[in-house]
Amino acid sequence: MSEPLVSAPLVNAPLCGRRILLTRAKPDDAIARALRLAGARVDALALTVSTPLESARLDAARDRLADGEYAWVVFSSWRAARAVVSSLPRARSLGTRIAAVGEATARWISDHAGVSVDLTGAGSAAALLQCFPAPSSHNARPVLIPRSALAPDTLPDGLRALGWSVEAVDAYTTTPAGVGDCDADIAGNFRAGRYDGVVLTASSQARALPPLLGLPPPSTRVVTIGAPTAATARGQGIVVAAQASSPTPEAIVRALIDALARPTHADAPEERNS
Numbered sequence: 001m002s003e004p005l006v007s008a009p010l011v012n013a014p015l016c017g018r019r020i021l022l023t024r025a026k027p028d029d030a031i032a033r034a035l036r037l038a039g040a041r042v043d044a045l046a047l048t049v050s051t052p053l054e055s056a057r058l059d060a061a062r063d064r065l066a067d068g069e070y071a072w073v074v075f076s077s078w079r080a081a082r083a084v085v086s087s088l089p090r091a092r093s094l095g096t097r098i099a100a101v102g103e104a105t106a107r108w109i110s111d112h113a114g115v116s117v118d119l120t121g122a123g124s125a126a127a128l129l130q131c132f133p134a135p136s137s138h139n140a141r142p143v144l145i146p147r148s149a150l151a152p153d154t155l156p157d158g159l160r161a162l163g164w165s166v167e168a169v170d171a172y173t174t175t176p177a178g179v180g181d182c183d184a185d186i187a188g189n190f191r192a193g194r195y196d197g198v199v200l201t202a203s204s205q206a207r208a209l210p211p212l213l214g215l216p217p218p219s220t221r222v223v224t225i226g227a228p229t230a231a232t233a234r235g236q237g238i239v240v241a242a243q244a245s246s247p248t249p250e251a252i253v254r255a256l257i258d259a260l261a262r263p264t265h266a267d268a269p270e271e272r273n274s
Contacts, residue, residue, distance in 0.1 A: 068094025
């Protein structure tokens with residue numbers, strides 16, 4: 001869907017006059033808002049669809065969480081938190097601690113479960129692992145990780161390396177949107193090279209982009225939210241112009257500004273192997 005333009009043109013903003021495609025669509029999107037504040041015209045198009053999963057294993061994990069049987073519950077997204085949100089207040093009251101990969105997920109938990117997060121990473125599983133504590137000798141309870149069915153094992157493997165017993169449970173999955181669900185005007189503008197930049201915020205979006213819209217034209221800079229998404233994009237044949245230094249709206253805006261200040265892909269073939 002097309003995001004509304006700001007009421008007055010931001011003539012001195014760094015992205016003024018730039019047209020950006022954001023490959024996700026959600027209400028009051030922080031990335032879309034930051035891009036608009038930087039002067040960009042933003043079109044948002046969801047390339048993927050997330051679907052909650054239900055299973056006996058997830059039901060059992062919810063019950064165990066509500067009974068305080070986990071030392072920690074760790075979330076990498078608000079969708080994962082949504083799967084067990086009703087169990088969080090009681091779990092907290094029984095001593096279970098809560099960790100979130102990034103600030104957006106932590107805010108969602110606070111807003112929807114009414115409990116605070118004990119530990120927040122800098123926006124990636126690797127960053128959270130760097131500050132996650134090792135288990136104490138008197139705490140034998142495991143760690144629960146509700147997660148995407150497509151999630152890599154970075155978090156569970158990293159926590160096990162710290163000495164924790166980990167239970168990772170699939171809570172939702174992500175699939176590509178249907179071709180018929182893609183706005184025809186946005187798709188046409190993308191193929192015609194009318195976007196100055198594209199922002200990919202997940203590996204699933206990088207995988208969905210070529211079959212749904214095709215590869216980006218050489219004049220369109222692709223910016224990713226982080227290294228895993230960049231690696232997936234390159235594996236799909238997408239030229240990545242820049243990767244945000246951190247998974248925040250402000251860092252994505254900075255990465256776009258930097259990418260747009262450099263030569264086009266056609267003029268800078270070395271970027272294909274960067």
